Amino acid sequence: MSAFFEVSDLGMHIGDTSILRNINIQFREGELTALLGHNGSGKSTLLKVLARQMSPTRGDVSLFGSSFRTTGAREFARKVGYLPQHPPGTDGLTVRELVALGRYPWRGPLGRYNDEDRRLIDQAIVDTGLAQFGHRSVDTLSGGERQRAWIAMLLAQQTRCLLLDEPISALDVKHQVETLRLVHRLAEERELTVVVVLHDVDLAARFCNRLVALKSGQLIADGSTREIMDSGILESIYGVPMGVMERAPGQWVSYVH
Amino acid sequence: MYADAASLPRSRPAIPVKLPVAAVILWFGALIASSVPWFGELDLGALISAFWTFDPEDYSSVLAHYSWAPRVSIAILIGCGLGLAGAVTQQILGNPLASPTTLGVEAGGQFGITVATLFAPGLLAFSPDLAAIGGGLLAIGMVIALTWRVGFSPVTVILAGLVITFFLGAMNMAFLLLKGEWLGNLFIWGAGSLVQNNWGPFTELWPRVAVLAILMLLLMRPLQLLQLGQTSASALGARVGLIRALALFLVVLMTATVVSRVGVVAFVGLAAPVLARLLGARTLGSRLLWSTLMGGGLLLLADTLARWASTWGDGSLVPTGTATALIGGPVILLALQSFRNTHHMPGQETSPAGFLPKRRSPLVVSGIVAALLLATVVVSMGWAPGLESWHWTAITQWNEAWVWRGPRLLAAILAGVALGLAGTLIQRMTGNPMGSPEMLGISGGAALVMVLIVLSGAEVGRLGQLGGATLGAAGALGLLILLARKHRFAGNQLLLGGLALYVFMDAGLRLVMASGGTVASQLLNWMYGSTWLVSEVEAFGLLGFTVLVSGLLLLVVRPLTILPLGDTAASSLGLSVSRVRLLLLLLAAVLTASATVVIGPLSFVGLIAPHLARVLGQQTVGHQMIVAALVGGLLLAVADYLSRIVVFPNQLPAGLLAALVGGVYFLWGLSRHGR
Numbered sequence: 001m002s003a004f005f006e007v008s009d010l011g012m013h014i015g016d017t018s019i020l021r022n023i024n025i026q027f028r029e030g031e032l033t034a035l036l037g038h039n040g041s042g043k044s045t046l047l048k049v050l051a052r053q054m055s056p057t058r059g060d061v062s063l064f065g066s067s068f069r070t071t072g073a074r075e076f077a078r079k080v081g082y083l084p085q086h087p088p089g090t091d092g093l094t095v096r097e098l099v100a101l102g103r104y105p106w107r108g109p110l111g112r113y114n115d116e117d118r119r120l121i122d123q124a125i126v127d128t129g130l131a132q133f134g135h136r137s138v139d140t141l142s143g144g145e146r147q148r149a150w151i152a153m154l155l156a157q158q159t160r161c162l163l164l165d166e167p168i169s170a171l172d173v174k175h176q177v178e179t180l181r182l183v184h185r186l187a188e189e190r191e192l193t194v195v196v197v198l199h200d201v202d203l204a205a206r207f208c209n210r211l212v213a214l215k216s217g218q219l220i221a222d223g224s225t226r227e228i229m230d231s232g233i234l235e236s237i238y239g240v241p242m243g244v245m246e247r248a249p250g251q252w253v254s255y256v257h
Numbered sequence: 258m259y260a261d262a263a264s265l266p267r268s269r270p271a272i273p274v275k276l277p278v279a280a281v282i283l284w285f286g287a288l289i290a291s292s293v294p295w296f297g298e299l300d301l302g303a304l305i306s307a308f309w310t311f312d313p314e315d316y317s318s319v320l321a322h323y324s325w326a327p328r329v330s331i332a333i334l335i336g337c338g339l340g341l342a343g344a345v346t347q348q349i350l351g352n353p354l355a356s357p358t359t360l361g362v363e364a365g366g367q368f369g370i371t372v373a374t375l376f377a378p379g380l381l382a383f384s385p386d387l388a389a390i391g392g393g394l395l396a397i398g399m400v401i402a403l404t405w406r407v408g409f410s411p412v413t414v415i416l417a418g419l420v421i422t423f424f425l426g427a428m429n430m431a432f433l434l435l436k437g438e439w440l441g442n443l444f445i446w447g448a449g450s451l452v453q454n455n456w457g458p459f460t461e462l463w464p465r466v467a468v469l470a471i472l473m474l475l476l477m478r479p480l481q482l483l484q485l486g487q488t489s490a491s492a493l494g495a496r497v498g499l500i501r502a503l504a505l506f507l508v509v510l511m512t513a514t515v516v517s518r519v520g521v522v523a524f525v526g527l528a529a530p531v532l533a534r535l536l537g538a539r540t541l542g543s544r545l546l547w548s549t550l551m552g553g554g555l556l557l558l559a560d561t562l563a564r565w566a567s568t569w570g571d572g573s574l575v576p577t578g579t580a581t582a583l584i585g586g587p588v589i590l591l592a593l594q595s596f597r598n599t600h601h602m603p604g605q606e607t608s609p610a611g612f613l614p615k616r617r618s619p620l621v622v623s624g625i626v627a628a629l630l631l632a633t634v635v636v637s638m639g640w641a642p643g644l645e646s647w648h649w650t651a652i653t654q655w656n657e658a659w660v661w662r663g664p665r666l667l668a669a670i671l672a673g674v675a676l677g678l679a680g681t682l683i684q685r686m687t688g689n690p691m692g693s694p695e696m697l698g699i700s701g702g703a704a705l706v707m708v709l710i711v712l713s714g715a716e717v718g719r720l721g722q723l724g725g726a727t728l729g730a731a732g733a734l735g736l737l738i739l740l741a742r743k744h745r746f747a748g749n750q751l752l753l754g755g756l757a758l759y760v761f762m763d764a765g766l767r768l769v770m771a772s773g774g775t776v777a778s779q780l781l782n783w784m785y786g787s788t789w790l791v792s793e794v795e796a797f798g799l800l801g802f803t804v805l806v807s808g809l810l811l812l813v814v815r816p817l818t819i820l821p822l823g824d825t826a827a828s829s830l831g832l833s834v835s836r837v838r839l840l841l842l843l844l845a846a847v848l849t850a851s852a853t854v855v856i857g858p859l860s861f862v863g864l865i866a867p868h869l870a871r872v873l874g875q876q877t878v879g880h881q882m883i884v885a886a887l888v889g890g891l892l893l894a895v896a897d898y899l900s901r902i903v904v905f906p907n908q909l910p911a912g913l914l915a916a917l918v919g920g921v922y923f924l925w926g927l928s929r930h931g932r
Contacts, residue, residue: 084492092539
């Protein structure tokens with residue numbers, strides 16, 4: 001597997017506050033990675049840097065070996081899709097219209113949508129289980145459905161990578177699991193590289209195959225789920241005494257002492 | 258897996274029927290109303306053919322061909338252009354309040370023409386477009402420069418645009434007061450007159466409007482992405498900044514082209530998209546289309562009304578711009594009733610502002626401001642230009658100078674104090690940093706009553722004026738509350754309402770200006786806050802009044818701290834929300850009215866003083882109020898002093914100076930702190 005993103009010596013300051021310090025990490029193609037850490041640890045910022053929403057104060061990020069600084073905006077958007085933590089209100093757009101906007105990186109301001117585009121849009125809507133909602137206004141959907149509509153837009157974008165910033169933080173347990181299961185399934189079917197910021201370490205362990213943890217802007221843990229789901233490491237990430245049980249092979253449950 | 262999908266509409270949502278119906282009714286109504294006066298003279302066929310031919314034997318036919326038909330055509334053309342420009346602007350900024358008018362583009366165009374008239378008349382003869390485009394670009398450039406750092410957040414952009422509109426309006430007014438003899442006609446023109454006497458302007462205008470419209474339509478898809486907010490739009494590969502800049506540039510070109518031909522036709526660009534959206538135009542394409550159509554119909558209707566008013570009135574000219582403003586007001590109020598959720602605007606980021614509130618010792622800050630105030634009073638009383646040179650008046654002679662300098666200074670300070678207090682009250686109460694007597698149209702309400710008093714020709718004393726102004730301010734506030742109650746004072750609803758009130762006042766004012774005469778100059782002087790009209794008795798009366806009201810304010814400090822937490826939290830803390838709110842409203846209205854009588858409705862003090870108090874590190878209600886009052890007093894004291902000396906031996910109205918100075922400060926503060 002080749003490196004999708006390569007982050008080298010990354011630093012981020014806002015004013016005097018240092019948000020990220022000396023981050024070196026690679027994200028390999030086809031991996032589903034969860035970014036963990038408590039509030040303010042810098043995980044959302046790291047994701048925004050990967051999505052090119054913020055430019056780092058120092059260091060560099062490269063995509064398939066070519067530096068971020070030299071990639072064009074639409075070219076980048078054809079490879080990387082980003083879902084912000086709070087997607088804005090969409091002001092009356094229907095689901096289908098929202099998903100269709102995902103074709104922008106490929107068609108640009110004036111290019112016509114062809115049958116291929118329409119097929120991809122339909123496919124994205126079907127894949128996210130929104131077929132019945134195609135002509136409903138996004139604003140009238142429930143939280144989970146709205147989240148799926150946005151993910152459908154990213155799918156229509158046909159990127160090889162999804163960056164999701166806390167996609168399940170506003171959802172109930174059922175919709176949390178459904179959304180993550182959807183992401184997991186799509187990542188396998190489409191061989192996507194996914195980096196997702198999560199709060200719930202158990203859900204992260206359940207659906208991701210690599211866990212990366214940040215604390216005070218520094219990388220403190222990085223490894224496979226089996227390596228990270230260890231009481232000592234979790235304790236160092238969250239700063240509270242924790243324990244871990246392996247309930248079944250590949251399924252861990254963490255708890256607070 | 259996804260079991261919660263109920264039975265849902267399977268087909269694509271269609272455009273609601275009411276939209277085309279409303280458009281057809283609007284157009285037919287406007288066209289028929291416009292052609293009614295001609296029915297007696299020409300038959301329908303001849304009237305329609307007046308658009309391309311005429312019968313040289315028939316005077317009516319010639320008149321219809323050279324006067325009526327081009328006027329109708331140009332009204333429709335300009336209306337369509339402005340409607341489209343407005344819809345594009347709203348899409349660019351993701352903001353139902355945005356329009357060429359509210360972004361200051363129209364005021365900028367007018368300012369450009371004023372400046373060109375005075376200083377470079379040759380440029381106007383060469384091309385009036387250039388001056389207007391220059392002014393429009395200046396205005397939008399200021400807006401962009403100010404909001405650059407805060408990433409064009411929609412609310413800030415509108416705030417900057419409104420302030421720049423007021424600011425450039427004040428500049429225009431300053432020129433008018435100083436060089437009135439040159440600019441008299443400019444005012445009729447500035448109010449948007451569509452009178453035509455040949456087809457020249459139309460044939461010159463339509464290709465430009467058409468080209469600009471096509472360019473705007475080419476930007477449609479990138480514009481659509483902006484609906485997803487800056488983050489998602491750029492994640493989709495759109496260069497958000499570039500798209501916004503390009504589209505805004507087109508809007509400026511369109512607006513300036515119109516303004517340079519016919520003057521400010523305010524609020525068509527706002528009313529048309531609002532109307533289209535209210536009637537159910539949902540997608541960007543349909544919004545653009547229907548806004549264009551609505552704009553054309555609206556302006557034709559407004560123009561027809563203006564022409565009727567001119568004929569039926571005593572022959573005084575009613576410019577079309579006035580009529581659009583009169584239509585614009587109700588449309589905004591209508592919007593206020595129907596927008597459910599504008600405080601969560603599309604594209605608005607929900608992340609907290611990158612602004613850390615500082616705190617500073619209230620004693621030190623208020624001490625410094627009070628010292629500055631004292632110094633200003635001393636300088637203002639003592640140091641003044643004489644016939645030959647500047648000289649000091651010794652403190653022993655102050656009792657002689659008092660009659661000339663004292664009352665106006667005292668009144669100015671008190672008005673500043675009152676505005677500072679009222680501004681703090683309103684900002685706290687609405688939880689909206691843009692809330693202020695000026696922005697919410699409360700001063701406008703007070704001014705409207707004053708305008709009516711002046712127009713009716715009734716002689717009322719200061720007390721009568723104060724009573725009338727209080728009534729107007731309370732009425733405006735009450736109306737706002739009534740309209741905004743169901744939105745729980747969400748910021749933009751209040752702003753919209755205030756904007757509508759301001760539009761009404763502005764329309765009345767323009768009407769008076771266009772009719773000219775002594776009434777106009779009297780009103781102009783008062784409107785821009787001529788402190789020299791204040792007598793000693795009035796100043797002391799105001800002093801007593803302000804002290805009394807300030808005492809009452811002590812009662813509301815704590816409720817005012819609790820109220821922004823929301824109705825639920827406030828009432829569960831044992832606060833009787835509705836009663837407190839009523840008290841606060843009354844206090845704010847009374848304070849605003851007393852200040853408006855002295856300083857006019859247009860100074861920015863009520864907006865600046867509370868803001869400045871926050872910047873100076875006063876975050877709690879009580880401290881903010883004290884410092885805001887002092888700052889307000891200081892601002893107007895300085896303005897009053899400057900108004901006496903800047904063009905000595907002539908005088909400028911202090912309110913105008915306050916608006917100019919305050920506008921500059923506020924814009925600077927905005928760019929630094931970007932609230």
